[in-house]
Amino acid sequence: MTPRRPFRREGEEARRAALINATLDCIADGGPQAATVRAIALRAGVTQGLIRHYFATKEELVAAAHEHLMTGLTKASAAALDALPPDPLVRLAGFVGNAVSPPVADPRSMALWAASMQLVVRDPAMRQGHERSYLAFRDQLEALIADALRAADKPADPATTRRLAIAGNALLDGLWIEASALPDMFATDEIRATAIHAFESLLGLKLQE
Template identity: 55%
Template sequence: MTERRPYRRESEESRREALILAALELVAEGGLEAATVRSIADRAGVTPGLIRHYFSGKEDLTRAAYRHMMEQMTADNVAVLETAPDCPLARLTAFVTASLTPPVMQPLRLAIWAGFLQLVRSDAAMRAVHEQTYLGYRDILENLIAALPRPASDAARCRSDAIACNAVIDGLWMEGSALPDNFASGELVAIGLHAIGAILGVTLAGAPPAPAAPPPTGAGPNGESA
């Protein structure tokens, strides 16, 4: 049985947000199946009929909840840029680091994301939300890349680099969120900075040194030819 929040007279916006947060909590706990209209209303401390006042139906609420979580993750990520040094390399380093540390990287957010993802293929409106939030994050990353002190690169190159760097971040984010105890503190950040630096041809502070190249085939233990 879900815990019912006490009724409080609140603003329209805060009641709408309470429904969204209730839906997110339930998806995290039991997947989309757990987020019924009744359970969402109970968790938010309102009557089921009130949901219709703010949303056209459960599907509309589900999309709003997914958008809320994705936009909040991006906002948490971007927040570090407010205090980052005025240096393109430092700003990209801060952004990547934030992407791979709490609160952006955490098991709860992975559980919610995975719960919603199954709708991306079957629901065109949900797919549109996914596309908009993905592109919003990637555009920020692309702008950070475009500001780097690299040899002249055109818009197509920056776009391609942003896609590749985003894929690195996504993969490490999923691994770190799913198995947080399997990695040493800062390990995924260091790997991410090294990989992204290699893609972009720059050195990002905090990245581990590149591993030494193996000796050529047939070389002796000190690298001399056998």
């Protein structure tokens, strides 16, 4: 004779968003195996039956959460670019510095990224998505590198900028991982300085922050 739990109808959009965010929170906290339908529902403030109403299977929900995460990261990166001044050398330095500093570098993002990488290795569809977002980021970096080289009157032919973008992207990935996984090992300033200094060496020019 326990009273039935009261509720409000929040609408499809809000509920889907809440479920997706709850899924990401669960994965970030305890890994993919902690993202059970019951735990997700609890976090989203609903009961588990509701998940079935908006997503046919749990797998579908996880895929939607992954997509949401990826597009969110790309958007955040683009928005950060908008806030930078027009000088190419300053823009590149700012972009590089941001990529290895909080809030871009943080343990939660790292945990989510590691979780998604596991799927990427195994699932061709996930791999395609990863490839797309990887290329989007790298193309952004390549454009910034080309602008910086031209601003310094240096050659910026496609073969050069491509190679620099691949190496620069790898450098940022690696520093981001180290800064996120071992946050106590480096000061934020040290990682930023290391990243910018390395880019100066790679491009053979002086950047301004």
